[in-house]
Amino acid sequence: MTTLSDRYDPGPQISHAGTINLGTKDLERSLWFFRDILGMEEVERHGDVAYLRAYQELVHHSLVLTQQDENIVNAYSFRTKRPQDVELFYEELQRLEVEAIEVPSGTERGRGTAVRFLLPGGEHPFELYYDIERPEADPSLRSKLPSNSSRRRGLGVRRLDHFNVQTSPESINQAEQWVRDNLGFKRREFAMLPENPSTVMASWMSVTPQVHDLAIVANREEKKGQLHHLAYNLENFSDSLTAADVLRDLDVSFGVGPGKHGIGQAMYLYVHDPGSDHRVELYAGGYLIFEPDHPALEWKPVDFPEGLTWYGDPIDVTPGSRGRDTTGSAGLQHPFLAPTV
Ligand SMILES: [Fe+2]
Numbered sequence: 001m002t003t004l005s006d007r008y009d010p011g012p013q014i015s016h017a018g019t020i021n022l023g024t025k026d027l028e029r030s031l032w033f034f035r036d037i038l039g040m041e042e043v044e045r046h047g048d049v050a051y052l053r054a055y056q057e058l059v060h061h062s063l064v065l066t067q068q069d070e071n072i073v074n075a076y077s078f079r080t081k082r083p084q085d086v087e088l089f090y091e092e093l094q095r096l097e098v099e100a101i102e103v104p105s106g107t108e109r110g111r112g113t114a115v116r117f118l119l120p121g122g123e124h125p126f127e128l129y130y131d132i133e134r135p136e137a138d139p140s141l142r143s144k145l146p147s148n149s150s151r152r153r154g155l156g157v158r159r160l161d162h163f164n165v166q167t168s169p170e171s172i173n174q175a176e177q178w179v180r181d182n183l184g185f186k187r188r189e190f191a192m193l194p195e196n197p198s199t200v201m202a203s204w205m206s207v208t209p210q211v212h213d214l215a216i217v218a219n220r221e222e223k224k225g226q227l228h229h230l231a232y233n234l235e236n237f238s239d240s241l242t243a244a245d246v247l248r249d250l251d252v253s254f255g256v257g258p259g260k261h262g263i264g265q266a267m268y269l270y271v272h273d274p275g276s277d278h279r280v281e282l283y284a285g286g287y288l289i290f291e292p293d294h295p296a297l298e299w300k301p302v303d304f305p306e307g308l309t310w311y312g313d314p315i316d317v318t319p320g321s322r323g324r325d326t327t328g329s330a331g332l333q334h335p336f337l338a339p340t341v
Contacts, residue, residue, distance in 0.1 A: 004164070009088075009246045011088065012079065012080060012081075012082075012084075012085035012086075012088035012089045012092065013077045013082075013085060013184050013207070014078045014079070014081070014128070014183050014184055014185070014207045015078070015080060015207070015208075016047045016078065016079055016207065016208050016213055017076070017077075017078055017160060017162055017163055017214060017215060018059075018062065018077050018078055018079035018129070018160070019061060019062050019063065019064060019075075019077040019079075019108065019129075019132075019160070019163075020062070020063060020073065020075070020076055020077065020130070020160065020163065020230050021064035021066060021068050021073065021074035021075040021077070021108065022063070022064065022065055022066065022071075022073060022074070022273075022276055022278055023068040023069075023070050023071055023072045023073070023074055023276065024066065024067060024068070024071060024273070024275045024276035024277065024278075025068070025069065025070070025071055025265070025275065026274075026275035026276070027048060027050060027065055027066075027067035027068075027102070027232060027275065028275070029273075029274050029275030030065045030273050030274075030275030030276050031050055031052075031065065031275070032274075033252065033274055033275060034052055034063060034065065034273065035052060035154075036154065037154055037155060037246075037250065037252070038054075038153065038154050038155050038232065038280075038282075039055065039153040039154025039155055039156050039157060039248070040052040040053060040054050040055075040063065040154075040155045040157060041053050041054075041055070041137055041141060041149065041150045043061055043110070043135060043137075044060070044061075044109050044110065046109050047328040048066065048067035048068075049064060049065070049066050049067070049109075050064070050065045051063070051064055051108075051109055051110065052064075052065065053076075053125070053149060053155075054157045054158050054159050054160065054232060054233075055143070055148050055149060055150050055151065055153065055156065055158055056147060056148055056149070056153050056158040056159050057158075057159050057160070058134045059110075059132045059133070059134055060109070060110030060111065060132050060133045060134065060135055060274060061108075061110060061111075061132075062159065062160035063160070064108055065275075065276075071276040071277050071278060073124070073125070073227045073278075074125065075108075075116065075125050075127045076124055076125065076126050076127070076165070077114065077126070077127040077128070077129060077161050078126065078127070078128055078129075078183070078235075079128075079129060079130060079132070079240030079331045080128055080129070080130045082130065083130045083131065083132075085128070085130060086107075086112075086113060086114065086115055086128055086129060086130050088131050089115055089128050090115045092119055092182065093115065095195075096131040096182065098117050098118075098120060099117060099118070100115050100116065100117040101115070101116050101117075101247060102114075102115060102116075103115070103116050103127060105131070108129075110132060110133040110135070111129055111132045111133075112129055112131025113129065113130065113131070114127040114128060114129035114131065115127065115128045115129075116276075119167075119175055119178065119179070120175065120178045120227065121167060121171040121172065121174030121175030121176075121178055121224075121341045122165060122167040122171065122172075122175035122216065122224060123167070123175070123224040123225040123246070124165050124167075124225050124227075126143040126307045135242055136149075137149050137150040141153075143211075149307055151176065155234070155239070155242070155243045155246060155247075155282070156232055156235065156239055157233065157234060157282065158232075158234065158235060158304070159179050159231035159232070159233050160230070160232060160233070161210070161213075161231040161232055161233040161281075161283045162210070162212050162213050162214060162215065162230075162231045162283070163213075163215070163227070163229075163230055163231075164214075164215040164217065164227075164228040164229045164230075164231070164281070165213050165214070165215070165216055165217070165225075165226060165227055165228060166216070166217045166218070166219035166223065166226035166227075166228050167216060167218070167219060167223075167224045167225065167226070167341045168218070168219055168222040168223060168224050169193065169196070169199055169218040169219070170222070171223060171224060172199065172216060172217075173198075173199060173200055175216055175262060176203045176216050179205060179214065179216070180205065180214075183207070184207055184215060185205035185206060185207055185213070186205060186206060186207070186276055186296070187203055187204075187205050187296040188204050188205060188206055188212060188214070188264075188294075188297070189203075189204045189211060189212075189263050189264065189288065189294060189297045189298075189307075190202065190203040190204065190296055190297070190298055190299070190301065191203075191300075191301075191304055191307070192298070192299065193218065194301040199218070200216070200218065201217070201218050202215065202216070202217040203215065203217075204216065204263060204264060205218050205307050206289070208287065209288040209289050209290055210286065210289075211263070211264040211265075211266075211286060211287065211288075211289065212264060215228075226270075227278065227279075228279065229270065229278075229279035229280060229281045230278065230279075230280055230281070231280070231281035231282070231283040232280065232281075232282060232283065232285040233283050233284065233285065234283065235240050235262075236284055236285065237258075237284050237285055239282075240257070240258045240267045240268075240269050240282060240284045241258055243258075243269055243282050244257065244258050244269055245250045247269075247271055251274065252271055252272065252274055253271065253272040253274065253277075253295050254270075254271055254272075255269075255270030255271060255272065255279065256268070256269075256270050256313045256314065256315050257269035257270055257282075257312060258297070258312055258313065258321055259309050259310070259312020259313045259314070259315070260285075260310040260311050260312055261302075261307070261308065261309065261310060262299075262306045262307040262308070262309070263299065263307040263308070264285050264286045264287070265285065265286055265287050265310070266281060266284060266285045267283070267285050267312075268281055268312075269281065269282040270282075304327075
């Protein structure tokens with residue numbers, strides 16, 4: 001007997017932001033940060049590559065740390081909803097004449113075959129996969145809660161939350177439209193460039209009830225392929241304050257925060273992995289969207305400062321300055337902002 005879903009094929013779909021592979025010049029220092037301070041579990045080490053997961057992630061990993069000469073992002077990976085979606089997306093990429101390659105199973109340990117391509121307009125290396133193992137943690141780390149892969153430790157990051165990437169203003173419309181049209185992301189909140197209202201300044205998009213699983217932002221230096229930050233999720237605002245308190249006492253470069261974004265309504269705290277210098281947002285709270293026809297919400301220039309910082313430590317919005325412009329224009333005269341939600 002066939003089920004209803006067998007008779008109505010929705011086509012290939014993305015489930016969520018699944019894993020990210022970060023190059024780091026100092027693997028041991030990065031491990032200290034992600035494992036010992038943030039509290040992630042080192043699931044596996046294979047040569048100069050380490051695989052980590054947060055305490056509520058049952059799958060093999062959400063973070064890959066690769067020792068290499070450059071602190072770059074090797075892959076942003078999204079999990080598909082069904083096994084066959086990986087092949088279906090590959091066929092669609094071919095139809096769209098987007099060059100794609102098959103990444104063999106096990107290239108990232110614990111993970112099945114993936115399809116790799118560069119985001120059109122963004123040039124970020126994206127990978128799509130479905131199969132991933134669910135290993136049990138070492139007994140010394142195991143939790144009594146079946147929903148935890150290990151006991152909560154360190155600052156208690158519990159899952160990968162989102163990616164925030166940048167591309168040039170010339171190509172951001174293409175990149176943003178492409179992920180909506182071809183990967184099924186919905187635009188949730190957005191802002192257009194004040195001096196060029198037909199060009200996206202920033203767009204927060206999701207395939208889940210979150211406000212964003214992926215944000216694309218115009219790069220003020222017109223660079224493509226840039227990571228602004230990856231975000232790990234904390235359970236609540238109190239955890240953000242505790243994280244700030246603990247990190248202040250450690251040799252960890254501190255960005256801004258804790259503060260609350262108007263966009264997405266989550267609390268932020270930006271820190272830098274001392275091994276790679278990649279920016280990591282510790283992200284807590286935020287509202288969820290369940291209505292299928294929820295509108296995309298636009299932030300106009302006059303309101304945008306409150307979108308970035310509803311309260312708390314203000315986010316840089318202009319080069320060489322910090323926080324809000326007291327004239328109320330908040331640096332919007334600069335052509336390319338780099339909001340960091
Ligand atoms: Fe963020």
